[in-house]
Amino acid sequence: MKALRATFTYANVVATIALFLAVSGGVVYAATNLGKNSVKSKNIAAKAVKSRNLAKNAVKAKNLGPNAVTTAKIQKGAVTGGKVKSASLGRANLAAGTLAGLQVAEIQAAAVPGLTTEVTGGTPVPLTGTAAFTPAAGKSYELLTELKGTPTDADPADKFACSASVTILVNGVPLSGAGIWNKGGEAPPFNNEPFGTSSTAIGLQAAGQPQTLSALAFGNSHCSTATTGSLRAVVVELG
Numbered sequence: 001m002k003a004l005r006a007t008f009t010y011a012n013v014v015a016t017i018a019l020f021l022a023v024s025g026g027v028v029y030a031a032t033n034l035g036k037n038s039v040k041s042k043n044i045a046a047k048a049v050k051s052r053n054l055a056k057n058a059v060k061a062k063n064l065g066p067n068a069v070t071t072a073k074i075q076k077g078a079v080t081g082g083k084v085k086s087a088s089l090g091r092a093n094l095a096a097g098t099l100a101g102l103q104v105a106e107i108q109a110a111a112v113p114g115l116t117t118e119v120t121g122g123t124p125v126p127l128t129g130t131a132a133f134t135p136a137a138g139k140s141y142e143l144l145t146e147l148k149g150t151p152t153d154a155d156p157a158d159k160f161a162c163s164a165s166v167t168i169l170v171n172g173v174p175l176s177g178a179g180i181w182n183k184g185g186e187a188p189p190f191n192n193e194p195f196g197t198s199s200t201a202i203g204l205q206a207a208g209q210p211q212t213l214s215a216l217a218f219g220n221s222h223c224s225t226a227t228t229g230s231l232r233a234v235v236v237e238l239g
Contacts, residue, residue: 104133104141105235107213112229115149115164115219122216125166125231132212133235135203140238143168143213147178147196149229154222156184162223165196166231169214176200180229202235211235 107127114123135141145168153162165179178196185191203211215231 114217125215151182153184154224
């Protein structure tokens with residue numbers, strides 16, 4: 001023990017301490033002063049990078065691999081309507097039975113002309129809305145028409161009733177229509193029909209052929225000027 005103590009001189013102790021500081025200090029310096037791109041993927045231990053180690057918004061879309069985000073990784077309720085691209089979803093993306101019918105065309109006329117006069121060939125009705133559609137193979141289409149108005153008999157004492165109607169044409173061919181009527185001399189409620197409706201198949205054998213709707217009004221002089229009418233017709237895709 002005396003021999004061992006004799007070998008511990010001040011110079012030896014100082015030299016040992018200096019050596020330790022030189023070695024350990026160099027490691028600390030190297031660890032805290034790494035150059036740009038010094039740390040490679042191979043230097044990172046498996047599962048060493050945690051969520052808390054990532055800066056906010058650090059992971060960009062370009063950092064994600066193809067098909068990396070699966071349904072299981074999306075939080076419930078995270079995808080809302082505002083995050084869905086407009087017109088990106090079609091009927092094929094929806095579960096069967098989700099939509100009972102898809103409206104593909106609609107025409108309207110707030111004030112139908114020609115309900116109080118008789119015009120050979122009818123009076124063209126100015127329309128608003130979407131009048132054209134193209135039937136798809138394997139689908140069925142139904143044309144729904146409604147004429148709503150205030151039919152008024154011009155002369156309740158005579159035997160003639162006020163009767164007015166609208167005919168819907170498809171590509172210029174008469175297909176369907178609806179009418180309203182009133183007989184002032186009859187007892188209500190069966191003397192008045194202010195609503196006229198119809199339902200007709202359309203385009204069943206015209207897949208891929210554009211269909212355009214138009215309308216003609218047919219009135220008569222037995223309807224007084226108080227007679228008015230509004231029209232709405234829609235085409236619904238089924239199947």
